Amino acid sequence: xxxxxxxxxxxxxxxxxxxxxxxxxxxxxxxxxxxxxxxxxxxxxxxxxxxxxxxxxxxxxxxxxxxxxxxxxxxxxxxxxxxxxxxxxxxxxxxxxxxxxxxxxxxxxxxxxxxxxxxxxxxxxxxxxxxxxxxxxxxxxxxxxxxxxxxxxxxxxxxxxxxxxxxxxxxxxxxxxxxxxxxxxxxxxxxxxxxxxxxxxxxxxxxxxxxxxxxxxxxxxxxxxxxxxxxxxxxxxxxxxxxxxxxxxxxx
Ligand SMILES: Cc1cc2nc3c(=O)[nH]c(=O)nc-3n(C[C@H](O)[C@H](O)[C@H](O)COP(=O)(O)O)c2cc1C
Numbered sequence: 001x002x003x004x005x006x007x008x009x010x011x012x013x014x015x016x017x018x019x020x021x022x023x024x025x026x027x028x029x030x031x032x033x034x035x036x037x038x039x040x041x042x043x044x045x046x047x048x049x050x051x052x053x054x055x056x057x058x059x060x061x062x063x064x065x066x067x068x069x070x071x072x073x074x075x076x077x078x079x080x081x082x083x084x085x086x087x088x089x090x091x092x093x094x095x096x097x098x099x100x101x102x103x104x105x106x107x108x109x110x111x112x113x114x115x116x117x118x119x120x121x122x123x124x125x126x127x128x129x130x131x132x133x134x135x136x137x138x139x140x141x142x143x144x145x146x147x148x149x150x151x152x153x154x155x156x157x158x159x160x161x162x163x164x165x166x167x168x169x170x171x172x173x174x175x176x177x178x179x180x181x182x183x184x185x186x187x188x189x190x191x192x193x194x195x196x197x198x199x200x201x202x203x204x205x206x207x208x209x210x211x212x213x214x215x216x217x218x219x220x221x222x223x224x225x226x227x228x229x230x231x232x233x234x235x236x237x238x239x240x241x242x243x244x245x246x247x248x249x250x251x252x
Contacts, residue, residue, distance in 0.1 A: 012062070013062075014061060014062055016061075029194045029198045029199055030199060032192065032194065033176075033179070035192075036174060036175070036176060037056035037057065037058075037059075037174065037175040037176075037192070038056065038058060038092065038172055038173065038174055038175065039054060039055070039056050039093055039097075039173045039174070039175055039178055040054070040055050040056075040058045040090050040091060040092055040093060041053070041054060041055075041090075041091040041093065041101070041105050041132045041136070042054075042055045042058065042070050042072070042078065042088055042089070042090055042091075043078070043088065043089045043091070043116075043129060043130045043131060043132060044078055044081035044082045044085055044087060044088045044089075044129060044130075045081040045084075045085055045129065045130055046085055046123070046128045046129065046130070047123045047128060047130070049081070050081060050116060050121075050129070050130035051077050051078045051081055051110035051115055051116070051130075052078060052089075052091075052105055052110075052115060052116070052130065052132060053072070053076050053077075053078045053105055053106065053110075053189075054101075054102060054105045054106030055070055055071070055072070055190075056175045056186070056190065056191075056192055057069075057070060057071035057190075057191050057192075058070050058090055061157060065159050065160070066159070066160040067142075067145070067157055067158060067159050067160065068090065068140065068142050068157070068158055068160060069155055069156065069157045069158075070088060070090070070155070070156050070158070071150070071153045071154070071155050071156075071191050072153060072154050072156065073152060073153050073189040073190075073191075074152060074153065074154060075189060076109070076189060077109050077110035077111045078110065079154060082144065082147075082154070082156055083147070083154075085128075085129070086143060086144045087124070087127040087128070087129040087141070087142065087143055087144065087158070088129060088141075088142050088144065088156060088158055089124060089127075089129045089130065089131040089132075089139055089140065089141050089142070090139060090140040090142070091131060091132045091133070091136035091138075091139045092136055092137050092138045092139065092140075092172050093135050093136060093137070093172070093173050094135055094136075094137045094167070094170035094171060094172060094173060095170065095171045095172075095173045095177055095181075096135070096170070097134075097135035097173060098134070098135055098242070099237065099238065099239055099240055099241050099242035100241075100242040101132075101134060101135055102178075102184065102216070102240060102241050102242070103215060103216065103238075103240075103241030103242040103243060105132075106187065106216070106241065107187055107215045107216045107241050107243075108215075116130060116132070119132055119133075119134050120132070120133040120134050121133065124141040124161075124162060125162065126141070126161055126162065127141050127142075127143060127161060127162075129141055133166065136166055136167075137165070137166055137167045137168070137170050137172060138163065138164060138165045138166055138167075138172075139163070139164055139166065140160055140162070140163045141160070141161050141162040141163070142158030142159060142160055142161060143158055143159050143161055144156050144157065144158045145157055145158060145159055152191075153191055175192070182239065182240055183218055183219065183239065183240060184216065184218060184240040184241075185216065185217035185218065185240075187216065187217065208221065208222035208223035209222050209228075209229060209250060209251075209252070210222065210250075210251040210252060211229050211248040211249065211250055211251060212248065212249060212251050213238045213240065213241065213243055213247050213248055214243075214247045214248070214249060215238065215241050215243040215247050216238060216240045216241035216243065218238050218239065218240035218241065219251070220248060229248065232245060
């Protein structure tokens with residue numbers, strides 16, 4: 001029997017419980033997919049310089065005052081803006097959000113390109129933080145009150161200073177929808193990244209071929225798609241991140 005060890009961390013008048021499972025070999029990584037999340041663009045900086053990344057670790061921690069936590073890998077370029085400016089915005093994406101947005105904000109770094117270029121970006125009235133409006137149904141602006149070092153990532157807790165609904169007709173995208181319907185995967189910097197070799201239910205091998213996108217890890221499986229990869233048009237792009245066909249390599 002596994003006896004979980006629980007550690008409590010105090011946040012003002014709230015308590016965060018962290019559960020450690022002692023016997024690590026008993027971890028079933030498939031169980032982690034049963035935890036629900038949304039998908040967002042978290043941005044930080046100001047009108048001179050800003051950056052953002054795709055995040056599934058966004059959640060409300062208190063209602064009075066309304067406060068939100070985000071979790072950012074220390075290697076993310078956005079982490080420098082979060083620490084320097086002390087503000088962040090959260091753009092809630094809808095289920096039909098463009099693969100280009102996921103490619104740009106989820107698999108590429110602002111160290112290599114200006115992610116905001118060409119996008120519909122506004123700046124928060126009181127915080128000056130960049131806010132991405134493309135494919136977003138709502139946005140929030142927060143001012144950081146606390147930063148917690150959790151090893152590979154930093155957790156930023158911020159008080160809500162502004163929130164706006166942009167489009168009430170579309171559904172917010174969940175991480176489950178992104179994985180199951182859009183066949184997207186989380187890259188190494190995401191807190192929910194899982195090494196495929198750790199999964200129990202590996203995809204059974206077939207006579208069909210499978211190809212993986214080297215940018216985002218999306219798998220094109222000829223068996224489920226019903227079409228040979230070679231027969232796809234040359235201008236076909238990865239449905240998850242928008243990368244071109246030549247980014248795919250043969251698996252197995
Ligand atoms: C579905 C998905 C979820 C992600 N969630 C997080 C997250 O919660 N925290 C994080 O630090 N990175 C997360 N990432 C990874 C970052 O978005 C990615 O490393 C990004 O390229 C960092 O950009 P930057 O270096 O410009 O800040 C996620 C990526 C994807 C595709």
